[in-house]
Amino acid sequence: MKRPVLIAFAVSTTVGLMVAAAGSTPAAATDSSRATLQFRVQFSPFFFLDLGTPGPSMGDQIISHDLLFDAAGRQVGHDGVACTITDPDGGPEAQCTATFALPGGQLTTQFLNAPPPVKHFAVTGGTGAYRKARGDAVLVENGDGTGSLTFSLIS
Structure with missing residues (x-):
């Protein structure tokens, strides 16, 4: 894989994980054990x-630390992301873990990252207000340094 492709892949990875909140308060879904968290995404290096x-080769790492903001532009947290390249030529593809520090606790996620603009995360756990959380998240990359991230949580 050539360096420009890796850079685009890495930017795509990072894009998926730099988040500005579109709303920092969970919106109740159909019952009291479900919550939806929606964020606008802003990217960092x-x-x-x-x-x-x-x-670029198997085992290389892509690492990022991003700031989280609410719809009013206030910082509400941050994330830490570590991706290991698992297929530098065929995808490219990387296996990623990301932890999101939010008001009231943390959410942990895991996902396979590849170039398409839609990423699907599994919520693997949490702390504090999110200690019983499970569910998933969807990241949509806009291609202009912005995007959206929606957590669908069950606790």
Whole structure:
């Protein structure tokens, strides 16, 4: 894989994980055990750790730390993301874990990251107000440094 493709892939990865909240308060769904958190996405730089063979290769890391904002533009948290490239040529594709620090606790997620603009995350756990959370999240990348992220939580 050529460097420009990796950069586009890494930006895509980072884009998916830099979040500005469209609403920081969960909106109740059909019953009291469900909540939806919706965020606007704003992107920040990433760090590419080139391990092993020079250039993009299996096992290389993409790492980011992003700030989270609500709809009014206030910072409401941050994330920490670590992705390991698992298929540098065929996708490219990386296996990622991301932790989102939000008011009241943290949410942890896991997902396979590839170039398409829609990413599906599994919510793997949480702390504080999110300690019993499970569910999923969908990230939509707009391609202009912005996007949206929606958590659908069951607790």
